[in-house]
Amino acid sequence: MSTSFAAAIRDGLATALSVDDSVICFGLGTDDPKGVFGTTLDLHKEFGPDRVFDMPTSEAAMTGIAIGAALNGLRPVMTHQRLDFALLSLDQLVNNAAKWRFMFGGARGVPITIRMIIGRGWGQGPTHSQSLQAWFAHIPGLKVVMPTTAEDAKGLLLASIFDDDPVIFLEHRWLHNMKGEVPAGDVRTPLGKARVVRSGDAVTIVAMSYMTVEALHAVDHLASQGISCDLIDLRTIRPLDWPAIVSSVQKTGRLLALDSGHLTGGVAGEIVARIATDHFASLKSAPQRLAAPDVPEATTPALTKNYHVRAEHIVEAVGRMLGREVETASLVTKRQFPHDVPGDWFSGPF
Amino acid sequence: MTELSHRLLFDMMRIRAVEETIAKRYGEQKMRCPTHLSVGQEAVAAAAGAVLEPTDLAVSGHRAHAHYLAKGGSLQAMIAEIYGRVTGCSRGKGGSMHLIDESVGFMGSTAIVGGTVPVGVGLAYPMKLKQTGQISCVFLGDAVPETGVFFESVNFAVVKKLPVLFLCENNGYSVYSPLGVRQPPGRKLYELVAGFGLKTFHGDGNDARAVHAALREGVDAIRAGEGPRFYEFETYRWREHCGPMYDNDIGYRSLAEYEAWKLRDPVLALQRTLIGEGALSEGEIAQMQARIDSEIDEAFAYAEASPFPDATDAFTDVYAGPA
Ligand SMILES: Cc1ncc(C[n+]2csc(CCOP(=O)(O)OP(=O)(O)O)c2C)c(N)n1
Numbered sequence: 001m002s003t004s005f006a007a008a009i010r011d012g013l014a015t016a017l018s019v020d021d022s023v024i025c026f027g028l029g030t031d032d033p034k035g036v037f038g039t040t041l042d043l044h045k046e047f048g049p050d051r052v053f054d055m056p057t058s059e060a061a062m063t064g065i066a067i068g069a070a071l072n073g074l075r076p077v078m079t080h081q082r083l084d085f086a087l088l089s090l091d092q093l094v095n096n097a098a099k100w101r102f103m104f105g106g107a108r109g110v111p112i113t114i115r116m117i118i119g120r121g122w123g124q125g126p127t128h129s130q131s132l133q134a135w136f137a138h139i140p141g142l143k144v145v146m147p148t149t150a151e152d153a154k155g156l157l158l159a160s161i162f163d164d165d166p167v168i169f170l171e172h173r174w175l176h177n178m179k180g181e182v183p184a185g186d187v188r189t190p191l192g193k194a195r196v197v198r199s200g201d202a203v204t205i206v207a208m209s210y211m212t213v214e215a216l217h218a219v220d221h222l223a224s225q226g227i228s229c230d231l232i233d234l235r236t237i238r239p240l241d242w243p244a245i246v247s248s249v250q251k252t253g254r255l256l257a258l259d260s261g262h263l264t265g266g267v268a269g270e271i272v273a274r275i276a277t278d279h280f281a282s283l284k285s286a287p288q289r290l291a292a293p294d295v296p297e298a299t300t301p302a303l304t305k306n307y308h309v310r311a312e313h314i315v316e317a318v319g320r321m322l323g324r325e326v327e328t329a330s331l332v333t334k335r336q337f338p339h340d341v342p343g344d345w346f347s348g349p350f
Numbered sequence: 351m352t353e354l355s356h357r358l359l360f361d362m363m364r365i366r367a368v369e370e371t372i373a374k375r376y377g378e379q380k381m382r383c384p385t386h387l388s389v390g391q392e393a394v395a396a397a398a399g400a401v402l403e404p405t406d407l408a409v410s411g412h413r414a415h416a417h418y419l420a421k422g423g424s425l426q427a428m429i430a431e432i433y434g435r436v437t438g439c440s441r442g443k444g445g446s447m448h449l450i451d452e453s454v455g456f457m458g459s460t461a462i463v464g465g466t467v468p469v470g471v472g473l474a475y476p477m478k479l480k481q482t483g484q485i486s487c488v489f490l491g492d493a494v495p496e497t498g499v500f501f502e503s504v505n506f507a508v509v510k511k512l513p514v515l516f517l518c519e520n521n522g523y524s525v526y527s528p529l530g531v532r533q534p535p536g537r538k539l540y541e542l543v544a545g546f547g548l549k550t551f552h553g554d555g556n557d558a559r560a561v562h563a564a565l566r567e568g569v570d571a572i573r574a575g576e577g578p579r580f581y582e583f584e585t586y587r588w589r590e591h592c593g594p595m596y597d598n599d600i601g602y603r604s605l606a607e608y609e610a611w612k613l614r615d616p617v618l619a620l621q622r623t624l625i626g627e628g629a630l631s632e633g634e635i636a637q638m639q640a641r642i643d644s645e646i647d648e649a650f651a652y653a654e655a656s657p658f659p660d661a662t663d664a665f666t667d668v669y670a671g672p673a
Contacts, residue, residue: 028524032526032602054532055532056531057464060498085462087462088462088464088498088499122382122384123383123384123446124383125443125444125445125448125461126443127460127462128384128461293664293665294668295664296443298659298663299440299444299446299447300383300434300435300442300659301382302434302442302659303661303663305661340382349385350384350592
């Protein structure tokens with residue numbers, strides 16, 4: 001049976017709550033009638049208001065409270081409807097959650113999972129759309145997970161919840177309605193293992209989260225023009241599956257790293273740097289990256305048309321790397337709805 | 351008094367009609383940004399607008415249309431902003447949740463709950479230093495006193511005796527979360543805040559004249575150097591938290607509660623009172639409405655006729671000069 005990404009998250013939460021009494025789940029709107037885009041819908045009815053609950057608009061305190069509860073035996077899952085709201089809690093995440101195990105000589109760790117939803121499109125604007133995985137991945141002690149498929153959403157969420165370290169779990173809003181097969185039960189997808197989505201020998205394309213969807217369109221379009229690419233979906237940003245990238249680059253000799261975050265200081269930059277410094281001999285051409293520009297995202301749709309990396313940009317980049325003409329017009333004309341919505345089902349406001 | 355009442359009514363009717371027009375036209379898919387309407391909550395904004403001087407400064411949050419208009423912001427620039435046009439008050443870059451008009455002291459509204467509270471306190475610091483006689487008004491919702499930054503900011507404002515008016519519209523909900531899951535039973539926000547050592551007040555947020563009278567006294571005291579004050583007014587949002595629809599069907603609040611508040615419509619209430627006092631006729635109200643409607647028509651036409659920003663604008667305004 002085909003399940004949406006959002007339903008898969010809910011399934012993962014329900015599974016975690018039922019297999020382990022120490023799991024609790026909270027965040028603004030967790031038990032409201034919308035249930036965080038359906039990802040927590042009615043869980044409080046199933047597991048009770050002590051384990052699934054709403055909270056005050058107190059992101060910093062509630063993050064510290066999750067940390068304390070985790071130090072005392074619980075496995076809290078906290079949810080932010082937008083990543084941007086979690087920024088209030090950076091001190092707790094960076095100075096407490098990420099450091100606890102280290103600064104107390106391993107006495108205890110902090111098994112929390114913080115879900116953050118990345119917004120985009122339909123005027124989400126500069127403070128509701130930020131893709132800041134690089135920030136979190138920069139902090140030793142935090143793990144950073146970015147699922148793409150519904151199956152991975154559930155599997156990686158379960159692995160995150162039962163991981164003994166703090167995990168930042170980033171969901172892209174544009175994935176919530178994508179469907180896929182999701183296995184039943186307590187299925188855990190190991191953190192730190194990338195997924196090879198397509199196999200080819202021309203270029204290695206590394207993607208994460210919603211970027212993987214655009215990359216998939218690009219790779220299939222390229223295949224129709226006789227160019228076959230490796231497409232790697234990172235799944236976790238930290239730990240990052242370097243062996244998967246290295247072995248692919250050793251095969252293709254070319255690297256295109258994609259990033260849903262800004263270019264400067266981004267994850268794509270890290271991947272390019274590591275491959276260029278440690279595996280230079282494997283490269284036939286300069287590694288490339290595509291990311292969001294180094295400017296905030298505007299609210300008006302007039303300024304977001306080319307803000308996000310799309311399939312055609314990926315196709316063009318691959319063409320440049322291979323020094324050959326590639327056609328993109330047919331790819332662009334296939335898109336049926338405006339650039340600022342995830343699908344024709346979406347008409348705002350969130 | 352009559353003049354003031356007329357102004358309050360006019361401003362409330364104008365805010366109401368603007369918000370209802372946005373709601374009516376939102377489905378056309380041309381206003382492509384999240385939009386938080388304040389239908390039902392017009393009284394506090396209108397009263398604040400009448401009390402504050404153009405030279406006073408104000409900041410607000412995600413539900414700021416009414417505050418912006420009441421402070422004197424341009425309707426055309428606001429509608430154009432919601433339409434994402436370059437003629438918008440933030441040149442289309444901000445949308446509904448990021449309104450600004452410095453020419454009338456509206457210094458900006460932002461979308462992160464509590465985000466502008468310290469900014470509003472900061473605006474007041476130079477006012478104190480330079481004894482300008484201005485005050486800084488911080489518009490906030492009932493979710494804001496759950497944030498740490500609110501109390502940290504109030505504390506500093508009290509320590510430094512800054513001329514800040516903290517103006518809280520308590521509509522009972524934060525998105526779909528009632529106050530009951532966010533504050534313990536029986537707690538009054540204005541009592542809680544009073545613990546920081548400033549005068550706090552509480553009142554009916556649907557009675558524009560009463561709100562005005564309370565604020566008049568408070569703003570004068572703040573201006574006279576008393577230090578900050580906190581006002582909490584109870585009111586109610588009729589439409590959904592975000593977007594143009596009604597959402598009483600989804601079950602987070604009861605229809606009875608909504609109906610009861612609707613009977614206390616702040617706009618109709620003032621209309622009735624003024625008619626009862628003989629201060630206004632039905633005909634005059636109709637004339638006001640006609641003036642408002644034509645202004646709104648013009649503003650929407652202006653927005654729709656305005657150009658979108660040029661593609662190169664995506665890269666401007668990040669730094670003061672070339673980075
Ligand atoms: C820090 C932060 N957390 C969560 C949100 C999501 N959010 C947007 S509006 C809102 C409700 C705020 O309620 P209130 O202050 O009472 O204002 P109202 O919407 O009722 O006018 C919330 C929680 C946010 N914008 N910022």
